[in-house]
Amino acid sequence: DIRDLERLVARLGTGGNARDMRGLGQSLSALPRVKNLLAGCANPLLRELSDQVSPLPDLAALIERAIVDEPPIPVKEGGIIRRGYHAELDELRDLAAQGRTWLAEYQASEQQRTGIKTLKVRHNSVFGYYIELSRGQAENAPAEYVRKQTLVNAERYITPQLKEYENKIVGAQDRAMAIEYDLFLELRAACAREGEAIQASAGALAAMDVLAAFAERALALRYARPAVTDSARILIRDGRHPVVEQMPGADRFVPNDILLDGGENRLILLTGPNMAGKSTFIRQVAVIVIMAQVGSFVPAASAEIGVVDRVFTRVGASDDLARGRSTFMVEMQETANILNNATARSLVVLDEIGRGTSTFDGISIAWAVAENLHDRIRAKTLFATHYHELTDLALTLKGVRNYNVLVREAGDKIVFLRKIVPGSADKSYGIQVARLAGLPGEVIDRAKEILLNLEEGEFADSGQPKLARHRPRKEAFDKMQLTLFDLSNPPDGKAGKQ
Structure with a gap:
């Protein structure tokens, strides 16, 4: 349950994101259990390490109350702060959510008023919110629709009522994201203020981790x-x-x-x-x-x-x-x-x-x-x-x-x-x-010959380096021995004479 505290503090000190902060809060929440396990320990080193661990319950509770369980990585796009942490943020979120509901209702009412069932209310980054009609239905557009763009298969319009409500929605969303980012920066500053205590806890936990590994290996491997x-x-x-x-x-x-x-x-x-x-x-x-x-x-x-x-x-x-x-x-x-x-x-x-x-x-x-x-x-x-x-x-x-x-x-x-x-x-x-x-057999045999040559000396009587000399194979040597006793078939192939 305890993550790398040193890395988390370092990341939050130079930037980081809400997931780093959430990991820090979860790790701090687990520290009281560590201290309880070491409470009353007779070993002086473990007691000293336990004293260096600071759970920081106030900071852990603050992070838990402020950050959602699964925060997104970007810190400027919202979705980080838990509902109920900041009243104004909640109001702006409600307004943005109501705006999305209003847009759905506005689309349904316009479809009914104009009789155009394919009418859609859409959004892009260029025009914001707009009404889109197919080319076949464009001639039925009401007079108050202001054409903004013509496409191959569709026409796009805006209305004064739609733009008015868009300003409310977009303004609420932008304000909400700005407030969330400010709140994140405040939380990050709170973590930085406790950086020294967190680093001390991280060092003590690292030492405990090493000692626990030493003990486990010593018992398991004799x-x-x-x-x-x-x-x-x-x-x-x-x-x-x-x-x-x-x-x-x-x-x-x-x-x-x-x-x-x-x-x-x-x-x-x-x-x-x-x-x-x-x-x-x-x-x-x-x-x-x-x-x-x-x-x-x-x-x-x-x-x-x-x-x-x-x-x-x-x-x-x-x-x-x-x-x-x-x-x-x-x-x-x-x-x-x-x-x-x-x-x-x-x-x-x-x-x-x-x-x-x-x-x-x-x-x-x-x-x-x-x-x-x-x-x-x-x-x-x-x-x-x-x-x-x-x-x-x-x-x-x-x-x-x-x-x-x-x-x-x-x-x-x-x-x-x-x-x-x-x-x-x-x-x-x-x-x-x-x-x-796995060297080939002929290489092994030749190596043995060369080794014998080296052991005997540098040169033969003829002056030839013994290293290069080939020794007779065992089969040839046996054949030569037999001919000494078989005078009818001497080594030169000629009949012998007494």
Whole structure:
């Protein structure tokens, strides 16, 4: 029953219409019920919010008495003010209504007096009220009819009696609309005078709305009350992503733990294959921290959240064509913003820094960024990467810890277990993920060949790049093996000799 009070007051302050005013009156009428619900509440915050709500019963009653239930949008065309609110307005409306009745009676009397049954009394914006006769009946028009317009099929006339009464009707209608508009302006001014109190009520109601939503979600989704502290420690047990776990048709969400502090768990380096859940995990930690600091329960079994001053993120890949910035440039600018503004009290979330350039450049940049965050800024950092070389940071920096996402291999297939465990991943499983994505089989097979070539070295003994070398298919290899024992049919097709 309560509409957006801030928006209604803002609209009425700059203009608005009678529907806005009607909505304001209905909303104010509902505020006493809100205060009654919070009466005697033990929670000091709710008591404070309740005290900030001002129902303004006099203004609500004034609007209810003045504005009709379904007012039109235009404010200068009448139909806004309720009957009984203003005596002069009621009289003018009665006069206008009587005028319409008089016009109907005048048309009937003229039809009877002239004997012309098709005679009509009509109105337009040019002539006002006029009498219209068909061309066939025009010759029967009385002498006092004054011709005003000739049409193809009709003649239009006016009479002194008709114009006299028209002036009364139109004058009453115009005066009534002018009075209605003046009354609307007076009501709008009354609302504006209470603008500060209405805005305070709107702010309190907004806070109640947020708290009610927090409470409902916490009960419905088994959220836990976090312990928010001044320490540098973030400890989450069985944390979940509040959005991903509610996605329709999704698999059962696998909860995970996290420990970040300013000491030995300062920078978490997370490795694992694509689609394993790295990005979801680092984002859920950031979301849980934000939820805790805005006063919400969090999707976890338990959580201890040391207050952070800011949450910095560098996730996703996007360019900015309008400004001529490539994906890599956007990534570097966002990373620069983090390095220039983060503090030891910040939480930093980085997802695959350096992937937009060559491998060596990317590794170098990612390594240097991680060192800077660890040594100079000392911010709590979650760093997801496919660069397995970065896991060596744990050997040289005491605050770096390696974690990876568990994966189970079954032949050429993989199963994502979504569990975060200590240690680094041994490989990225990129080819297996490509198979899941639907790449053609010949592309997958060729990718395997190239991967083996890369793992063996840069060049073959002949000087040819091993990357381009094709390996013999298994069928051909089996055939060559059989000919070693079948001397009657050697590989060259000639009979062998002992």
